[in-house]
Amino acid sequence: MKRAHLLLAALLAAPALALAQGQTGMTYEQFNHIDKDGSGTISETEYFTFMEGAFKELDTDRNNSLSRAETADYLTDDQFSKVDVNENGRISRQEFLDHVMSEFHYHDSNKDGELHP
Numbered sequence: 629m630k631r632a633h634l635l636l637a638a639l640l641a642a643p644a645l646a647l648a649q650g651q652t653g654m655t656y657e658q659f660n661h662i663d664k665d666g667s668g669t670i671s672e673t674e675y676f677t678f679m680e681g682a683f684k685e686l687d688t689d690r691n692n693s694l695s696r697a698e699t700a701d702y703l704t705d706d707q708f709s710k711v712d713v714n715e716n717g718r719i720s721r722q723e724f725l726d727h728v729m730s731e732f733h734y735h736d737s738n739k740d741g742e743l744h745p
Contacts, residue, residue, distance in 0.1 A: 654745075656745065659745050661678075662674055662675060662678045667742075668744075668745070669745075670742060670743040671741060671742050672729075672732060672741050672742070675728070675729070675732050675743065676725070676729060676732075679725060679728045679729075683721055683724050683725070687721075692720065692721050693718040693719060693720045693721065694718060694719040695718055696708055711723055711724060711727045713726075
C-alpha cells in the first residue's frame with residue numbers, strides 16, 4: 629500500500645471525537661508528510677493538495693469518481709455512504725473534496741485556516 633494511501637486511510641478513519649478534541653488523529657510522521665512547508669501546521673491549501681492527490685491515486689480507473697471497490701481498503705460502507713451525497717453509488721471528485729474540506733474546517737478549532745498537531 630502506498631504511503632499516501634496509508635495516510636488517507638488514517639485520515640478518513642480517524643475518530644471524530646479525537647479530532648473534535650483538537651487532535652488530528654495523525655501520527656507526527658503523517659502530519660509532517662502533509663505539512664510540506666515545514667511550518668508545524670497544515671494549511672488549508674496543503675490539506676486540499678494532499679487530498680486532491682489522494683483522490684487521483686484512489687481513482688484507479690481514471691473516471692473521476694470512486695467506486696466502493698476502489699475505496700474498500702479505506703472506507704466502510706457507512707463512511708462511503710456518508711461521502712456519496714447524491715447516493716449514486718460513486719463518490720465524485722467534488723463529493724470527496726467537499727467532504728474532506730468540510731472535515732478540515734470542522735476540526736480547525738481556532739478557525740485560523742490551519743490544523744495543529
